[in-house]
Amino acid sequence: MIKVIDLKKNFIQSDGSSLEVLKGVNEEIKKGEVVTVIGPSGGGKSTFLRCLNLLEEPTSGEVIFEGVNIADKGIDIDLHRQKMGMVFQQFNVFPHLTVKENITLAPVLLGKMTEEEADKKAMQLLERVGLKDKADEHPNKLSGGQKQRLAIVRALAMDPDVMLFDEPTSALDPEMVGEILDIIKQLIADGMTCVIVTHEMGFAKEVSDRVLFMDQGVIAESGTPEEVFNNPKNPRTKEFLSKVLY
Amino acid sequence: MEFFANIVEILSKYWKVFLITGVSKTLILSIITVTCGAILGLLICLGRISKIKPLKWVLTALVAVIRGTPMLLQLYVFYFLVPKVLPFKVSEFFSIVVGLSINSACYVSEVFRSGIESVDHGQMEAGRCLGLSKRQTMQKIIIPQAIKTILPALGNEFIMIVNDTSLASTFFVGEVMTSYLIVKGITYLTFECLTIVAAIYFVLTLILTKLLGILEKRLKEND
Numbered sequence A: 001m002i003k004v005i006d007l008k009k010n011f012i013q014s015d016g017s018s019l020e021v022l023k024g025v026n027e028e029i030k031k032g033e034v035v036t037v038i039g040p041s042g043g044g045k046s047t048f049l050r051c052l053n054l055l056e057e058p059t060s061g062e063v064i065f066e067g068v069n070i071a072d073k074g075i076d077i078d079l080h081r082q083k084m085g086m087v088f089q090q091f092n093v094f095p096h097l098t099v100k101e102n103i104t105l106a107p108v109l110l111g112k113m114t115e116e117e118a119d120k121k122a123m124q125l126l127e128r129v130g131l132k133d134k135a136d137e138h139p140n141k142l143s144g145g146q147k148q149r150l151a152i153v154r155a156l157a158m159d160p161d162v163m164l165f166d167e168p169t170s171a172l173d174p175e176m177v178g179e180i181l182d183i184i185k186q187l188i189a190d191g192m193t194c195v196i197v198t199h200e201m202g203f204a205k206e207v208s209d210r211v212l213f214m215d216q217g218v219i220a221e222s223g224t225p226e227e228v229f230n231n232p233k234n235p236r237t238k239e240f241l242s243k244v245l246y
Numbered sequence B: 001m002e003f004f005a006n007i008v009e010i011l012s013k014y015w016k017v018f019l020i021t022g023v024s025k026t027l028i029l030s031i032i033t034v035t036c037g038a039i040l041g042l043l044i045c046l047g048r049i050s051k052i053k054p055l056k057w058v059l060t061a062l063v064a065v066i067r068g069t070p071m072l073l074q075l076y077v078f079y080f081l082v083p084k085v086l087p088f089k090v091s092e093f094f095s096i097v098v099g100l101s102i103n104s105a106c107y108v109s110e111v112f113r114s115g116i117e118s119v120d121h122g123q124m125e126a127g128r129c130l131g132l133s134k135r136q137t138m139q140k141i142i143i144p145q146a147i148k149t150i151l152p153a154l155g156n157e158f159i160m161i162v163n164d165t166s167l168a169s170t171f172f173v174g175e176v177m178t179s180y181l182i183v184k185g186i187t188y189l190t191f192e193c194l195t196i197v198a199a200i201y202f203v204l205t206l207i208l209t210k211l212l213g214i215l216e217k218r219l220k221e222n223d
Ligand SMILES: Nc1ncnc2c1ncn2[C@@H]1O[C@H](COP(=O)(O)OP(=O)(O)OP(=O)(O)O)[C@@H](O)[C@H]1O
Pocket: A011, A012, A013, A019, A021, A039, A040, A041, A042, A043, A044, A045, A046, A047, A048
């Protein structure tokens, strides 16, 4: 579904120098697969994820999504992004719209649904995540966990083929982490293709088909959760896991 | 007490000068300036956040120059330059309006820009991730949130302009300060005349402040 070929990303820093953050990443994510990305801070996990939907423009390399190289300059990226949902650490819900409007805005504006259809869909989605009674509130009335639930269903309303999560629980109070992870598990059970950057090792172990360990701008190790967590081959993976697991 | 008697006397004789040469022209000048300034200011702001590099540079330089030089000096430049560069004959009033409008447009463009920048960058990203174009995200997500910061600042700019139009008196195009020059020229009562025009400006801006306050409250209630 998503194939990444020799993906490189340099950031120009404020002092003018160039920082190589992705140093040639190759990866293929298949339809229905659940891939989690783990690794130390600054290793390039977010940058990798954000390159998948061109939120960061790759310096070089290809990102092939459903057969099209979306890193190509001539492509209408907006069209392809409709098929890729993204959930951020900081929720990024729209504070000036009601909960329901947050969900209906894009499908209606992009002509995917009529207003009635979008309304109906929004209510279904809100019911599914227990926010039905908040439909007409503004997001400032919601807790962090509720905001993140809203952000997830907002992305789902576009009927994406893949969902990208960048540390969806890192900004949450501990007691709300579980509810968000449960919603993601539900999605996975429904067969959604997911790429999830996370620091929740237990969760990664439980839900992943494959785990990517990212460090210093490359995928240093990749394999099933058993392989990566129980039998890591790369010394850097071992070191990282020994720090986060105990 | 003679002072107040003089003021009453001046007002009873020359109120028409203050009102017609003065207040009405100041209001016209301000309204034209604010309108043109807001429209031009929006265009400048859009140009500055666009992807067209040369346009960006030119507008950034223009804003820097206008903000970095005295307004009176700018009005002199426009007063002499506008009639020279335009192929048809223009009034002095017109040249001054152009000068005031461009000056205010530059300040207003900064108001718009900082309003847009006050919106968290994550909002743009969230919009784009849903498949909205940059323009759709601006219209539906960024600008509605930026308005809250922009409107009060724009109101302040309006009040500033009312006071700034007094500089136009240098060119005798007629506004409150011009009416002061006229009446003082006849009566030689400098201090009394100054008091009157000060009161006029004060009342004008006070009314404006109140009106803008009401408007802002309305907008908040609509939230
Ligand atoms: N917009 C940017 N401009 C410059 N440097 C950046 C930018 N975004 C990220 N970086 C740098 O790129 C490197 C990788 O960042 P990235 O956010 O991808 O790491 P990460 O693995 O997601 O880390 P974390 O676990 O802390 O989220 C870091 O050194 C970061 O400082």
